[in-house]
Amino acid sequence: MAQRNNAATEKDADAHGGGVQSVDRALQILEILARDGDAGASEIAEEMGVHKSTVSRLVGSLVGGELVRQNSERGKYQLGFGVLRLASSIPGRLSVVREASDILERLAAEYKETVNLAVLRSNYAVNVDQAMGPSSLATYDWVGSLTPLHATSSGKVLLAALPVDERDQLLKKVGLPARTPRTVTNRAELEKQLLEVSRQGYAVVHEELEIGLTAVAVPIYNHLGNVIAAMSISGPAFRFTPEDDPGLIKGLCEAGLTISARMGFRRR
Template structure:
């Protein structure tokens, strides 16, 4: 049955018409349904929102006038319109990965009392663009601005794992797999197998690979297109820090990556 609220009159509240706000809320709900399902008819939307079909038709007509939705002439159902893309396309340019990630980096560093970095892929290297330090007096090196090898760092492996095979092959051909420590992986086959695990698990872990006594883990950060644009990592001295045995750390790291991604417009599923 349709909701009784469907016919409520507009009421002035603090200078804003309550009915107008309600219409905005309903229009947003319609857009959410279309974004989720891809397309839907008036009856389907009305049933889900528990509203009269006439109300949904008016909402859709208003959204269509602004090109926010469009009707599939073949099936009579509605889908998101190009107006949504026009608006969305202006957002990424105003988003700063470093700015959006900063609170999450600080939260992780405070919770686990270790160093947290944000890295991006630049010129065949993982470049650390921001860092949050834990409170320990034995904090690790300041990595901001450093070019670190992709094959020997947790962030680098996350970035490598998401590349297409030909692009990854080109980079590794140009950089090689030079050993940084006796623990550095220098076998292409072994590295590729590890990258498969990174893709499957959603995180990378390194131990003593770039520096003896340094352990680290990293998780991906996505943009609004679902492309990996960075990696968030946490590292610390091996004598006190093991990412795979620290309770809840890997889950928190992946969650931080997803929360940063959401700020960059990534749609969480």
């Protein structure tokens, strides 16, 4: 009797809430299935703290919309192909430039330096957006500029994310020309740096592209966990020393993950 009353109470609450509670619970069910792979109605109901009949009713609607399917052998529920159909329409509508724009502006204002967003195109790091900090000494517009991958912080982030064979082909094609006396032109040394970039999650360069210019960059991920861009902060070497400011590197890394989340990436 108590269980029937609880189920009735939940149904009444859904009705009075205009269906909002049902939507919230349906989303919670999808989250549980995404996390666990599969689950039975009783397991879901226990975790959500609701009656099994409530879960069965909601799952029935999700099954009807092909968002959930039932495993015929085990009787448990799994995410359905409808989720994949919906998700596949998202990446094409997302623009990393649009999703990152306000964060670039915020970082430029906070750290008072130049912030750039770059992608890998035609064997170069191509800057596709930029925000200037109030203390920036330079007024150079990097947007559209093709910069060498091996001599820039963004380039090293993009290189580090490439499969080894793809990176090898690319570097054999473009070489490692020196842009300044500090440019890394030794392949073994570069590979060592790229391993460190992968390990620590960011890249720092000191005067490798231009004398007097220091930069630090972090990766931007898409919904598949692939690196699709790099975001950097650069400034004059005499005052900009990222390694001496852990807060800056941490802030840049968090900002990169925020943009990545907007692109569909989920932290593990």
